[in-house]
Amino acid sequence: MHALAGLPTADTLISANAVDYVIIALYFVFVLGIGVMARRAVSDSIDFFLSGRSLPAWVTGLAFISANLGAVEIMGMSANGAELGISTVHYFWVGAIPAMLFLGVVMMPFYYGSKVRSVPEFMFRRFGTGAHLVNALSFALAQLLIAGVNLYLLGSIVHALLGWPLWLALLVAAAIVLSYITLGGLSAAIYNEVLQFFVIVAALLPLTLIGLNRVGGVQGLKDRLTEFAASAPASAGVPPAEQQLSSWPGQALSGFESPFWSVVGIVFGLGFVLSFGYWTTNFVEVQRAMASNSMSAARKTPIIGSFAKMFVPFIVIVPGMIAAVLVKEIGELKAGGSPPGGASGEGVKYNDSLLLLMRDILPNGLLGVAIAGLLAAFMAGMAANISAFNTVFSYDLWQRYIRKDHSDDYYLRIGRLATVGATVIAVFTAVIASSFSNVMDYLQSLFGFFNAPLFATFILGMFWKRMTATAGWVGLSAGTLSAVLVAFLSEDAFGSASLGVIPVGGQGAAFIAASAAFVVDIALSVVVSLFTRPKPASELRGLVYSETPREDLVDLEEIRLPWYRRTLPLAGISLGLVIVLNFLF
Amino acid sequence: MSDQHRLGAPDPDEKRVRRHTAGAFDIRNFIGALLGLYGVILTLMGIFGDKAYDKTGNIDANLYAGLVLLLISAFFFGWARIKPIIVPEHVEPADEDPTRPAPRRRPRRR
Structure with missing residues (x-):
């Protein structure tokens, strides 16, 4: 070198x-x-x-x-x-x-x-x-x-x-x-x-x-x-x-x-x-x-x-x-x-x-x-x-x-x-x-807003078989738009382009924008689903909880493993540890 | 996953698949080798190099870090040796979904 x-x-x-x-x-x-x-x-x-x-x-x-x-x-x-x-x-x-x-x-x-x-x-x-x-x-x-x-x-x-x-x-x-x-x-x-x-x-x-x-x-x-x-x-x-x-x-x-x-x-x-x-x-x-x-x-x-x-x-x-x-x-x-x-x-x-x-x-x-x-x-x-x-x-x-x-x-x-x-x-x-490093920062937060409603759409779609295809894209788009809207109304999520109507800046603004996206997505998805036709249940196997046989969702061989190599006990230990850490610090 | 067929296998992580090439390509050997080389370099630096006590607050940081790295390196080599990696012989192709534009799977020439 x-x-x-x-x-x-x-x-x-x-x-x-x-x-x-x-x-x-x-x-x-x-x-x-x-x-x-x-x-x-x-x-x-x-x-x-x-x-x-x-x-x-x-x-x-x-x-x-x-x-x-x-x-x-x-x-x-x-x-x-x-x-x-x-x-x-x-x-x-x-x-x-x-x-x-x-x-x-x-x-x-x-x-x-x-x-x-x-x-x-x-x-x-x-x-x-x-x-x-x-x-x-x-x-x-x-x-x-x-x-x-x-x-x-x-x-x-x-x-x-x-x-x-x-x-x-x-x-x-x-x-x-x-x-x-x-x-x-x-x-x-x-x-x-x-x-x-x-x-x-x-x-x-x-x-x-x-x-x-x-x-x-x-x-x-x-x-x-x-x-x-x-x-x-x-x-x-x-x-x-x-x-x-x-x-x-x-x-x-x-x-x-x-x-x-x-x-x-x-x-x-x-x-x-x-x-x-x-x-x-x-x-x-x-x-x-x-x-x-x-x-x-x-x-x-x-x-x-x-x-x-x-x-x-x-x-x-x-x-x-x-x-x-x-x-x-x-x-x-x-x-x-x-x-x-x-x-x-x-x-x-x-x-x-x-x-x-x-x-x-x-x-x-x-x-x-x-x-x-x-x-x-x-x-x-x-x-x-x-x-x-x-x-x-x-x-x-x-x-x-x-x-x-x-x-x-x-x-x-x-x-x-x-x-x-x-x-x-x-x-x-x-x-x-x-x-243009500032522009990149704002673009990154913009793309972050595409993530916020995704979880709402996925989780509703996985556990509610009635949710329709239309509700999928409507909820996703409306959720993203509402996050962007909140970011514009906040103090500084988009820098000087933000209007400051909602008096919260910094990470707080991101929290509120994401929450808005989540709520709007869930609400709209439910409403739209009630007015559109759901997919037939036969197409939902493996995709929706109630339509999927239990053996498709768990590993049947896992019960043969010792407890410390199974999913749920490990998850429990991890959760316990993180709670302890929160109390310690 | 059609798990019922493989109920005979005791361990879904490793023994579900038939034994196949263990291969030189085991990431644990890579990790062991790189950390081992770092360990050697740092240990030598700790013994012969500038100990920079003013920076570290009077500890021979290179030496200790080097020795710990050598230990970790030995652990990875040992682990790779005791439980060699098993490559699955056959992986179920993921193209059985009718809604997916299915590729025609042809064995690839080497």
């Missing part, structure tokens, strides 16, 4: 040495190696798109978490940790775990049992063309956008860490992701996600422990945060120490002033509507479970993932909180200053917390592992988006609406071409993101 010294390079944020580069290079050798090895296993389109449905639950479970542990998650959540403190854990313990358990226990039997190849395909079989098109198109577009954002973050980190120009970093990163997905398809993506998970932990766990050592342990961190909050100028708006150190009632996070409404907002807005919409219907996640080798493994995928997920905050949010008291620049920023520098070169932001903490406390060697871990996370996010995109594009758009009845080889080829196309588009999206 020093061979690139001839290129015009900027000053780097972190000074990596030769050993660090060796560690980073080793990682990339392994990533590509997995792609090449997975290539041998891909023989038809099911292999490419669904990994041949052959993976064990621990692999898909970790991939489930890794697919979500991308750039936005790691940088964003550590930034929130630095800014708001421990209440950021709600994104994990309230905003993810319950929905993941629900996915495994209640919804996965329908997804896996009906043998659909994608979530939009489930939509098609339950509700027909209208709802399917809305779902498939919005999902495909959102994946392209998010892949671009992930790629941009990846490129900007490489730029900041190694000093490569942004365009070069973008192209190299895109080429690596492209090569391992086109080679090995979903298997390569999933195997890499599992590898990435361990590299990410190997990167962030030492960072957290060394950071805690530097601030004098947990008590030292608490003392210094308390001291900081007391001494910060009032104009900086630093949340009081008790809000930073205790997760409930979480006003710092929700933006609600009343503790009561803050709890309600977090539990219903984040915990119920937003997170269920995301975790139970997002194909990026569900695809990982669909690749597993049995109904039992598919159901355990999100549940095994939940055990990893509940401890991720300790290595993501805690380093952010440490950075707020240990890193000079982040401290200045939090006290209301605007220190120069940062990854973007335009001033330090909370997003730089992890990078600056790495700079301050990691010796060379561990620094290389940490950089490899960050690069791993960003590529994991992008690869997950692209592998989900190529499935939906090939099966749900191309095969269903454009070219039916071709050979399996043909769709395998389309899948590879879609991957190339998506990567090229992601590079352009990343270039746009580098100049």
Whole structure:
């Protein structure tokens, strides 16, 4: 990489040495190696798109978490940790775990049992063309956008860490992701996600422990945060120490002033509507479970993932909180200053917390592992988006609406071409993101609104056989529109385009928008269903609870497993643990 | 899933499918190898390299991290050895749905 010294390079944020580069290079050798090895296993389109449905639950479970542990998650959540403190854990313990358990226990039997190849395909079989098109198109577009954002973050980190120009970093990163997905398809993506998970932990766990050592342990961190909050100028708006150190009632996070409404907002807005919409219907996640080798493994995928997920905050949010008291620049920023520098070169932001903490406390060697871990996370996010995109594009758009009845080889080829196309588009999206980052933020929240009503439509459709196809697309569209409307009426969900009629901003606005989408979707779906003709019951087997024989929904062989490998006991333990965690923090 | 046919198999996760190529392609070996290499590099850095005590707060972070990584690496190699991966011989094609535009499945030439 020093061979690139001839290129015009900027000053780097972190000074990596030769050993660090060796560690980073080793990682990339392994990533590509997995792609090449997975290539041998891909023989038809099911292999490419669904990994041949052959993976064990621990692999898909970790991939489930890794697919979500991308750039936005790691940088964003550590930034929130630095800014708001421990209440950021709600994104994990309230905003993810319950929905993941629900996915495994209640919804996965329908997804896996009906043998659909994608979530939009489930939509098609339950509700027909209208709802399917809305779902498939919005999902495909959102994946392209998010892949671009992930790629941009990846490129900007490489730029900041190694000093490569942004365009070069973008192209190299895109080429690596492209090569391992086109080679090995979903298997390569999933195997890499599992590898990435361990590299990410190997990167962030030492960072957290060394950071805690530097601030004098947990008590030292608490003392210094308390001291900081007391001494910060009032104009900086630093949340009081008790809000930073205790997760409930979480006003710092929700933006609600009343503790009561803050709890309600977090539990219903984040915990119920937003997170269920995301975790139970997002194909990026569900695809990982669909690749597993049995109904039992598919159901355990999100549940095994939940055990990893509940401890991720300790290595993501805690380093952010440490950075707020240990890193000079982040401290200045939090006290209301605007220190120069940062990854973007335009001033330090909370997003730089992890990078600056790495700079301050990691010796060379561990620094290389940490950089490899960050690069791993960003590529994991992008690869997950692209592998989900190529499935939906090939099966749900191309095969269903454009070219039916071709050979399996043909769709395998389309899948590879879609991957190339998506990567090229992601590079352009990343270039746009580098100049209009605000626009991208708003587009992301816009696509977030497509998720909110999805859960309402799915859950009603799975448990109410009377729900009709018309109700499917009407509820979905009206729900999405009402979320967008609420966002426009709020204070700042769309930045200056929002009107401020509803006096709530920040996360609170997103909670309310999602709740509106959910309520409107359910209400309209019920009303429309009562006036339209339902599908005949014979077409609903595997899709609706009351029309599906019980043996289609559970794995009959699971009772032979020891209790700790069965779906329901595992889900119960996970739920119990997360409740304990909520009381502890 | 037609689960009734396979009631004889004791373990739906692993033994439901017939034994087939275990193969060199076991992700646990990849994880073990990468973390093991990292462990070796970090341990050596911890012993011979710049310990950067001012950064870490007087602990040899590279050494400890390296040793832990070596342990984890050994765990993955051991696990892969004790319970080798089993690839299913046959996966039911997912194209039996009449509402789906079915692809004609042809065996792919290698």
